[in-house]
Structures are given as C-alpha cells and as structure tokens.
Amino acid sequence: MIRSDIKNIDEIVDDLESNEFVVETLHLIAFYPESLCEIFVKDVKDIYILRNVLKQCYFNDFLLQYLTTLIIDAVENSIRFRQAEVLKVVKFIMRTRNGQEISQDLMQNLFQIYSHYILSSIENENNAVNTLLKDVDLGEERAKWLVRNCEKSSFVLNRVLRYPVKSASIQNWCKSTLASGKHVDRASEIASHLIPDFDIVNAFLSEEQVLWAIFYSPHSLENKIDWTIERAKKGLEDSLLELARRYRSPEIVRAVVTLATSSGSNQ
Known part of the structure; x- marks a missing residue:
C-alpha cells in the first residue's frame, strides 16, 4: 500500500526552497535528479561534499551530463578541487549503466574528461577515469584519438583492445601491430x-x-560459439572447456567430448 503521508516531488522541492528538509532528503537525488541537482549540487565542491550520496545513484543521462559539465567547467576555469574523489563519483554511477544508451552530449563530456585525465602523471586520476569509456562506441574520430595515444598509457591501450565495435582505425592499428611483433x-x-x-x-x-x-x-555470442566449435581439435581441450564455461555453452563441451571419444575409438 502506498503511504498517503509521503510527499510528491513538487512538495519536496517547495520544502527545500523554504529550508524545511532533513538530510535524508539528499538521497532523493538518485530518483529525481532533474528536480534536485540544481538545488543541492551547484559546483564541484558540492559533488565532493555529497560524494557518498551521489555514488549510490544509478545511471541517469541527465545526472551524468550535469555532473560532468560541472567538472569540465571547473577544469577549464582552473578551479581547485579534490579531482580524484570527484571523478570517482562519475565512475561509480557509470558502473550501473548496464548497456543503456548514452547521449552524444554525455559521450562528449565523458570523452573530454577521459582524454584530459587519462594521460595524467597522477595515478589516482588515471584510476578514476580509466573505465569511463568502457563498452562505449565513441565514433571513428574519438577512436582515432585512442589509437594515437595507446602507446602512452596502458589504460588507453586497454580501451583500444576492448573497444566494443568495429573501427577502421583500430583494425588498421591491429594489423600493423601484429606484423611488427609488438605487444605479443x-x-x-x-x-x-x-x-x-x-x-x-x-x-x-x-x-x-x-x-x-x-x-x-x-x-555475437552465437558466432563466437560456432567459430570455436569449428576450430575444436585435440590438444586444445583445456582452453575449449574454459571457453565453454565462459560462454555457458554445452555445445562446446559436446565438441570436446566428441574429440575424446573419436580419439579413443582410433586407438
């Protein structure tokens, strides 16, 4: 049953504007970022002060755009702030994305923050942004930036190697890198x-x-399993069984069993 004494968001905002609220109200930012961010979070210092509350928020494009814009403004205006701790707030929220789409505006903000900090000599800043672009299709121009800078940072190299979609720039880099014998x-x-x-x-x-x-x-998982089974042969059993576990594929296990039984029958 819904309690009738719980206020709706408009009533909560009215209370906040009249300073009639308790600290627990801060946790409503996770549910009503469009209404509450501008009240509670006015600059990067507020992000730092409220970092423990904000880290509990789920992925929300508006919320992340709002926070990343504050960070970018602070960086561009040389405002001092606890950068690693503030960046971790964005990192924690991005962890809850679970494949949800990202707007172009948010993608640009994330990339701008990532490219600014990932080559920093400060390890805490590297660690705070290293997964911001995980599983994000950045587009070809931003992929080119990753390729140009992947030899400067192991974090950027990881983003190149785990890029989630096909990219002509990354494919060309991969061909030349294999041929050169680098990163064996x-x-x-x-x-x-x-x-x-x-x-x-x-x-x-x-x-x-x-x-x-x-x-x-x-x-696709289907293609991966098919290609793996096509290449199943004696001597590869350990890897095949490990891949079967990771793919959750009984078909690969059956292929390994077939290898074992056919080998036994030939003895």
Whole structure:
C-alpha cells in the first residue's frame, strides 16, 4: 500500500526552497535528479561534499551530463578541487549503466574528461577515469584519438583492445601491430578486431590464441560459439572447456567430448 503521508516531488522541492528538509532528503537525488541537482549540487565542491550520496545513484543521462559539465567547467576555469574523489563519483554511477544508451552530449563530456585525465602523471586520476569509456562506441574520430595515444598509457591501450565495435582505425592499428611483433603478450586481444578475417589471424597466432581472439572479438555470442566449435581439435581441450564455461555453452563441451571419444575409438 502506498503511504498517503509521503510527499510528491513538487512538495519536496517547495520544502527545500523554504529550508524545511532533513538530510535524508539528499538521497532523493538518485530518483529525481532533474528536480534536485540544481538545488543541492551547484559546483564541484558540492559533488565532493555529497560524494557518498551521489555514488549510490544509478545511471541517469541527465545526472551524468550535469555532473560532468560541472567538472569540465571547473577544469577549464582552473578551479581547485579534490579531482580524484570527484571523478570517482562519475565512475561509480557509470558502473550501473548496464548497456543503456548514452547521449552524444554525455559521450562528449565523458570523452573530454577521459582524454584530459587519462594521460595524467597522477595515478589516482588515471584510476578514476580509466573505465569511463568502457563498452562505449565513441565514433571513428574519438577512436582515432585512442589509437594515437595507446602507446602512452596502458589504460588507453586497454580501451583500444576492448573497444566494443568495429573501427577502421583500430583494425588498421591491429594489423600493423601484429606484423611488427609488438605487444605479443596481448596478441589474441589485438587479433580479436580482425575476426573473422582468419587468413590474417592464422598467420600470426597459434590455434589456441585464435580461440581466445574469437572470445575477445566484438561479435555475437552465437558466432563466437560456432567459430570455436569449428576450430575444436585435440590438444586444445583445456582452453575449449574454459571457453565453454565462459560462454555457458554445452555445445562446446559436446565438441570436446566428441574429440575424446573419436580419439579413443582410433586407438
């Protein structure tokens, strides 16, 4: 049953404007950011003061646009503030995104903050922004920035290697990087952006590395499972079973069982 004594948001705002509120009201920012942000959060200092409340908010495009705009304004005007702690607020809220779409305005704000801080010499600032662009399709121009700067920071390199969609700039970088022999410890991730061009991938990777390149590739689960089963062979059982667990695919397990039984029958 809905309690009749709970005020609606308009009544709450009226109370706030007349200074009749209790501190617990701050938690309503998570539910009514459009109505309450401008009342409670007027600058980056307020973000810092209310950081524990704001970190509990779920992804909301308006809320994040509002907070990131305050941060950008502070940076551009050389206003001093607890930068790492304030940036962590955005990081915590972005963790709750769960694939929700991001507006172009918010994407631009996030990218502007990321590109400003990720190459900083201050580790806390790097850590605060390193996942802001995780699983975000930035568009080709911003992807080019990642490619240009990926050798300057392991964080940027990670964003290139785990980029969620196809990008011509990233694919070109991956081809040249494989050919040069750089980052050999991450060859499967690099090659993942070239899947399903298996002629190129097979030229540089072992059969086991190809399986993991498929895993990291930005393709559908169905395609990944099909390509993995096509390449199932004796000697790759450990990786195949681990991939079956990660894909939650009984089909790959059956392929491994088939390998074992066919091998036994040939003895």
